[in-house]
Amino acid sequence: MFFIILHLLFMLFSLLHAISDHPILIVVSFDAFRYDYFSKKVTPNLSKLKERGSYADYINNVFPTKTFPNHHTIATGLYAENHGVLGNGFYDSVKKVSFKLSYELFHYDETIIPIWRLNEMSGRDRFSGSMMWPGSAYEYQGKLPTYLQKFDTDLNWYKRVDTVLNWIENPKRPANLVMLYFEEPDTHGHAFGPKSKEVVEMLQRLDNVSYYLHEQLKRKGLSNRVNVIHLSDHGMTTVTPSNFIDFTKYLRPNTYQIACTSPALHVIPNFGMEEEIYGLLKNASEDIGHFAVYQKSEIPSRWRFKNNPRVPPIYVVADEGYAFQDMYESVKYYSARYGFKVRNDSEFGVHGYDNQLPSMRPFFMAIGPQIKANHKVAPFNTVDLFTLFCAILNIKSTRHDGVYSNIETILVGYHGSMVPIIVIIVGGVALALLLIICAAVATLLIIKRQQNITTTAALNKRFPQNFTHSTIEAQHLLEPEDA
Numbered sequence: 001m002f003f004i005i006l007h008l009l010f011m012l013f014s015l016l017h018a019i020s021d022h023p024i025l026i027v028v029s030f031d032a033f034r035y036d037y038f039s040k041k042v043t044p045n046l047s048k049l050k051e052r053g054s055y056a057d058y059i060n061n062v063f064p065t066k067t068f069p070n071h072h073t074i075a076t077g078l079y080a081e082n083h084g085v086l087g088n089g090f091y092d093s094v095k096k097v098s099f100k101l102s103y104e105l106f107h108y109d110e111t112i113i114p115i116w117r118l119n120e121m122s123g124r125d126r127f128s129g130s131m132m133w134p135g136s137a138y139e140y141q142g143k144l145p146t147y148l149q150k151f152d153t154d155l156n157w158y159k160r161v162d163t164v165l166n167w168i169e170n171p172k173r174p175a176n177l178v179m180l181y182f183e184e185p186d187t188h189g190h191a192f193g194p195k196s197k198e199v200v201e202m203l204q205r206l207d208n209v210s211y212y213l214h215e216q217l218k219r220k221g222l223s224n225r226v227n228v229i230h231l232s233d234h235g236m237t238t239v240t241p242s243n244f245i246d247f248t249k250y251l252r253p254n255t256y257q258i259a260c261t262s263p264a265l266h267v268i269p270n271f272g273m274e275e276e277i278y279g280l281l282k283n284a285s286e287d288i289g290h291f292a293v294y295q296k297s298e299i300p301s302r303w304r305f306k307n308n309p310r311v312p313p314i315y316v317v318a319d320e321g322y323a324f325q326d327m328y329e330s331v332k333y334y335s336a337r338y339g340f341k342v343r344n345d346s347e348f349g350v351h352g353y354d355n356q357l358p359s360m361r362p363f364f365m366a367i368g369p370q371i372k373a374n375h376k377v378a379p380f381n382t383v384d385l386f387t388l389f390c391a392i393l394n395i396k397s398t399r400h401d402g403v404y405s406n407i408e409t410i411l412v413g414y415h416g417s418m419v420p421i422i423v424i425i426v427g428g429v430a431l432a433l434l435l436i437i438c439a440a441v442a443t444l445l446i447i448k449r450q451q452n453i454t455t456t457a458a459l460n461k462r463f464p465q466n467f468t469h470s471t472i473e474a475q476h477l478l479e480p481e482d483a
């Protein structure tokens with residue numbers, strides 16, 4: 001009896017929770033959580049979630065495999081050349097100035113609507129929250145999300161989860177979409193490399209906070225109302241100082257500017273210097289090897305990167321495992337911050353390379369009332385995520401580069417496309433018609449043949465010599481007698 005009363009009280013408490021009437025979604029990003037970090041076997045809770053919900057072995061992110069371009073792709077469904085966040089910084093050739101993290105970086109095109117804005121624009125009582133999501137601290141269409149926590153690495157991870165749940169349970173303005181960001185294992189991955197014990201420690205911490213999030217949802221009776229997507233923006237690969245390339249030694253000082261960070265740098269030659277600098281960098285690339293130099297038009301189209309006015313005149317991209325001179329500054333910072341001495345073989349982590357490299361791949365998994373259970377989906381594209389969010393939130397998507405059919409099997413209620421069934425029905429009907437036509441033609445031919453035999457036999461009977469004319473021509477000879 002006591003347990004029944006307790007259960008009823010618990011249910012009543014759950015009902016009293018003010019949550020949104022709209023579908024609810026939390027998107028959790030672990031920066032630089034490589035798709036194969038699960039094989040380190042230090043994330044049992046995430047692995048369990050993966051089995052219970054839907055997951056892909058990896059997703060295909062966008063080039064450059066950097067944080068801001070990929071987080072903005074997740075939020076907008078657009079390739080870098082379309083949303084204009086071409087790196088963690090860029091050089092504005094009109095204003096003649098380099099931008100790092102800024103309002104301008106995220107506002108190449110004012111008509112682009114990130115998912116947290118689209119959710120709020122899609123109907124009454126839809127409220128979005130952003131817990132440090134890269135790029136969300138700036139207004140879009142003149143507005144911030146209803147709930148916003150700006151980037152602050154000092155904010156405790158469990159506090160982040162509690163805050164997000166408070167937004168979802170806010171009695172007046174309950175959030176139905178929350179973007180939740182964690183800056184690890186990126187930070188420690190850069191400082192110690194992806195194979196380090198420090199990365200393992202971060203993975204364990206992320207696994208624990210994921211467990212906490214789902215336990216809190218369960219405890220609050222929200223597991224059957226809240227969809228949770230766990231994903232990352234890119235992977236990470238090992239680089240040692242012995243593989244740092246200083247291409248500036250090949251150039252004349254004060255003839256160019258550089259924007260962005262390894263392994264893909266924007267080189268902006270001073271006026272009239274483009275041909276010389278391109279030629280010198282090409283020579284350097286042939287001498288030293290391990291990096292490519294592109295003029296704007298030569299950048300591979302498959303990167304979906306070059307068709308944007310923010311693309312620099314010259315772009316240099318290191319091969320996997322290599323980086324440029326800017327890394328000397330970065331490793332100095334890491335050694336000071338974490339108190340270690342940099343050696344030639346010290347391992348660091350870098351990402352931003354070609355998005356076809358397995359080491360740059362992020363992961364994806366999802367669980368919730370609108371997500372299919374025990375389901376594995378084929379690897380899809382980061383640009384497709386936007387359509388998945390829109391489908392879960394039940395809102396109309398805006399312009400995007402994704403393909404809905406790549407992700408639709410993840411959703412509950414999807415039982416396969418009607419196209420194969422239609423093809424089978426139409427094919428079956430066509431085959432039946434063909435068989436009927438063949439049978440009719442064969443019957444007609446048999447009748448005709450039988451008629452000819454009868455006619456020939458009758459003619460031969462009447463005219464005992466071998467009848468050499470065609471039976472059709474001679475048939476009239478029989479007519480008077482038969483008539």
Ligand SMILES: [Zn+2]
Nearest residue numbers: 031032067233
């Ligand atoms: Zn990142």
